Amino acid sequence: MAAMLHIDQLRTSFAQSGKSLTIIDGVSLTVQAGETVGIVGESGCGKSVTSLSIMRLLGKNAEMTGSIRFEGKELLTLSEKEMQKIRGNEIAMIFQEPMTSLNPLQTIGKQIGEPLRRHLGLSKQAAKERAVQLLREVGIPRAEEIVGEYPHQLSGGMRQRVMIAMAMACSPKLLIADEPTTALDVTIQAQILELMKKVRAENHTSIVLITHDLGVVAEMCHRVIVMYAGQIVEEAEVTKLFEEPKHPYTKGLLNSMPSVSVDAERLEAIPGSVPLLHEMPAGCRFAPRCSHVMDICREQNPQLLPVEGGQKCRCWLYQEGDER
Amino acid sequence: MTKPLLEIKSLTKHFVSKKGFFGQEKVVRAVDGVDLTIYPGETVSIVGESGCGKSTTGRCILRLIEPTAGEVFFEGRDICKLSPADLRGVRRDMQLVFQDPFASLNPRKTVGRILEDPLIVHGIGTAQERQKRVEEIIEIVGLSKQHLSRFPHEFSGGQRQRIGIARALILRPKLIVADEPVSALDVSIQAQILNLMQDLQKEFQLTYLFISHDLSVVRHISDRVAVMYLGRVVEVADKESLYRNPTHPYTQALLSAVPVPDPKRELQRIILEGDLPSPSNPPAGCTFHPRCRSCMDVCRSEIPLLRQKEEGHWVSCHLE
Ligand SMILES: Nc1ncnc2c1ncn2[C@@H]1O[C@H](COP(=O)(O)OP(=O)(O)O)[C@@H](O)[C@H]1O
Numbered sequence: 144m145a146a147m148l149h150i151d152q153l154r155t156s157f158a159q160s161g162k163s164l165t166i167i168d169g170v171s172l173t174v175q176a177g178e179t180v181g182i183v184g185e186s187g188c189g190k191s192v193t194s195l196s197i198m199r200l201l202g203k204n205a206e207m208t209g210s211i212r213f214e215g216k217e218l219l220t221l222s223e224k225e226m227q228k229i230r231g232n233e234i235a236m237i238f239q240e241p242m243t244s245l246n247p248l249q250t251i252g253k254q255i256g257e258p259l260r261r262h263l264g265l266s267k268q269a270a271k272e273r274a275v276q277l278l279r280e281v282g283i284p285r286a287e288e289i290v291g292e293y294p295h296q297l298s299g300g301m302r303q304r305v306m307i308a309m310a311m312a313c314s315p316k317l318l319i320a321d322e323p324t325t326a327l328d329v330t331i332q333a334q335i336l337e338l339m340k341k342v343r344a345e346n347h348t349s350i351v352l353i354t355h356d357l358g359v360v361a362e363m364c365h366r367v368i369v370m371y372a373g374q375i376v377e378e379a380e381v382t383k384l385f386e387e388p389k390h391p392y393t394k395g396l397l398n399s400m401p402s403v404s405v406d407a408e409r410l411e412a413i414p415g416s417v418p419l420l421h422e423m424p425a426g427c428r429f430a431p432r433c434s435h436v437m438d439i440c441r442e443q444n445p446q447l448l449p450v451e452g453g454q455k456c457r458c459w460l461y462q463e464g465d466e467r
Numbered sequence: 468m469t470k471p472l473l474e475i476k477s478l479t480k481h482f483v484s485k486k487g488f489f490g491q492e493k494v495v496r497a498v499d500g501v502d503l504t505i506y507p508g509e510t511v512s513i514v515g516e517s518g519c520g521k522s523t524t525g526r527c528i529l530r531l532i533e534p535t536a537g538e539v540f541f542e543g544r545d546i547c548k549l550s551p552a553d554l555r556g557v558r559r560d561m562q563l564v565f566q567d568p569f570a571s572l573n574p575r576k577t578v579g580r581i582l583e584d585p586l587i588v589h590g591i592g593t594a595q596e597r598q599k600r601v602e603e604i605i606e607i608v609g610l611s612k613q614h615l616s617r618f619p620h621e622f623s624g625g626q627r628q629r630i631g632i633a634r635a636l637i638l639r640p641k642l643i644v645a646d647e648p649v650s651a652l653d654v655s656i657q658a659q660i661l662n663l664m665q666d667l668q669k670e671f672q673l674t675y676l677f678i679s680h681d682l683s684v685v686r687h688i689s690d691r692v693a694v695m696y697l698g699r700v701v702e703v704a705d706k707e708s709l710y711r712n713p714t715h716p717y718t719q720a721l722l723s724a725v726p727v728p729d730p731k732r733e734l735q736r737i738i739l740e741g742d743l744p745s746p747s748n749p750p751a752g753c754t755f756h757p758r759c760r761s762c763m764d765v766c767r768s769e770i771p772l773l774r775q776k777e778e779g780h781w782v783s784c785h786l787e
């Protein structure tokens with residue numbers, strides 16, 4: 144059986160003032176039915192561009208190579224019209240800031256109902272009734288009234304619930320959630336994560352969950368992909384990632400996080416900062432910040448290879464399968 | 468006993484805005500009777516969700532905005548009663564570090580100029596002495612002299628926050644109010660800045676009022692923590708006591724909501740119902756009562772006072 148989503152060697156570049164900037168450089172990942180895969184990494188590492196590549200929502204100046212197969216069907220060669228049938232129907236997406244994807248001039252009910260009418264051919268009345276039902280399912284009180292209200296009348300948490308209701312309207316097989324709780328306060332984030340778990344259990348939805356919060360990853364994901372500067376540096380089953388992180392960057396991320404349950408005298412910061420796009424190191428992209436750096440790291444970028452423990456890691460410390 | 472560096476008593480800030488067609492007055496009770504004491508060398512944090520009044524409290528303390536009522540004593544003097552000349556003297560001793568250093572750094576000035584400005588404003592040193600101090604401070608915060616001739620946009624987020632800290636530090640203040648200083652930064656950079664702030668505190672005997680919504684960061688940096696909800700302090704305690712034994716039902720819910728980077732940990736989460744009420748129309752009695760799982764009759768009508776439950780651990784809750 145084909146995987147729900149299979150991305151192979153995705154490369155996404157943008158044409159900019161005559162030059163081509165490669166943002167995503169050889170990303171491969173697989174999401175099985177019912178699986179939640181997390182993508183973590185610091186801002187600018189390419190998480191959003193990856194998700195927008197899957198949805199084919201990048202502008203005209205974007206060029207993608209490689210392959211993105213959804214249930215075996217290649218998305219990169221689909222026409223825009225065919226892609227529209229998939230978007231919002233079979234693959235849905237929620238964003239960090241719901242206001243950017245909600246129409247401020249349309250009532251909530253109309254926005255939820257529109258894809259139902261378009262994709263499922265529901266009547267106006269039936270779409271409205273289903274919208275009320277969906278809002279109830281995502282825990283929105285006074286759903287009958289809310290369908291007649293506008294996005295700006297709702298709080299941030301409520302808007303994100305509406306986004307989830309919209310995303311789930313056509314029972315998509317795959318949900319792409321790009322930092323869905325980053326803009327929310329922690330108690331509201333807890334509500335939304337609970338809701339996502341409920342929705343996932345009821346619909347057996349596959350989820351690609353993009354976040355920079357390793358706590359959210361631990362709570363939500365089965366498998367995790369760690370990105371650095373446009374590339375995957377580690378891929379692991381979730382407990383492996385936290386118990387036996389392999390890549391120095393993954394270790395660095397985990398060590399630099401303050402904990403809410405344990406005291407540390409001092410945090411282990413990762414020195415330096417992420418390389419700029421036009422100053423990408425020739426070798427390993429993390430080498431300038433890595434405490435284990437060797438000569439070879441500055442010369443050649445390592446491959447993402449399977450290592451002991453079942454995870455994959457892009458690091459010269461682990462090449463040829465064994466630890467140096 | 469040491470004297471407090473800062474003592475806030477019944478601090479209140481209400482924003483009044485005219486709203487609507489008939490110009491009805493709307494009062495936002497941003498800060499509603501906050502008491503807090505900070506001793507020299509301490510790091511005290513204010514933690515709470517957005518809109519609970521953290522920044523407004525910080526701004527009132529520095530008198531960047533005028534409090535509606537209450538007193539703010541800095542080294543024993545009520546700064547709300549100071550003459551403009553005396554206030555200027557006190558301002559040297561209290562500095563602010565912002566969340567978004569970019570918004571607070573003038574884009575048309577070089578970093579060197581940005582750092583020198585506070586010295587000029589306060590009439591400190593000759594041009595040569597000022598230059599020396601600027602060169603010192605830029606290295607203290609982990610940048611170099613070469614950076615002084617550059618402009619803010621040429622720096623990364625973490626570097627800009629270093630510049631923001633250098634600017635706050637250049638007047639050798641006693642108190643730094645840091646309002647979400649690491650909230651805009653990625654964790655690896657956040658750790659650099661937190662380490663820097665801890666080093667500077669030791670080196671210059673600084674006192675910090677640290678404002679943040681991030682409970683993990685607050686645990687790491689603080690000696691004592693005050694939890695705010697809708698303009699009021701609901702719990703204040705030593706860090707150990709607060710995180711080991713959170714007592715106010717809101718603090719308990721807040722702490723339980725933080726996702727922990729351990730996939731094997733059983734979640735024991737208290738999910739709060741609904742949203743934060745509006746500070747322009749807060750619930751009667753304990754403002755947390757509509758969302759509280761332990762709500763009693765008395766909570767609906769009587770505002771609980773901060774009471775000491777354990778040595779140094781204060782809670783405003785009717786529960787015993
Ligand atoms: N449309 C675009 N054109 C050019 N560069 C882009 C575009 N969108 C994103 N980028 C760049 O791609 C990089 C990755 O961005 P993004 O995927 O948004 O990062 P994040 O991991 O924070 O979501 C950034 O350096 C960003 O500036």
Ligand SMILES: Nc1ncnc2c1ncn2[C@@H]1O[C@H](COP(=O)(O)OP(=O)(O)O)[C@@H](O)[C@H]1O
Nearest residue numbers: 482495497516517518519520521522523524746
């Ligand atoms: N200048 C202002 N005018 C009116 N309301 C304000 C103003 N500044 C802050 N507020 C309101 O006061 C409350 C507390 O805000 P703030 O202190 O910024 O909270 P926090 O820093 O905890 O997020 C919020 O409801 C906010 O909307």
Ligand SMILES: [Mg+2]
Nearest residue numbers: 190191192322
């Ligand atoms: Mg993003």
Ligand SMILES: [Mg+2]
Nearest residue numbers: 521522523647
């Ligand atoms: Mg604030």
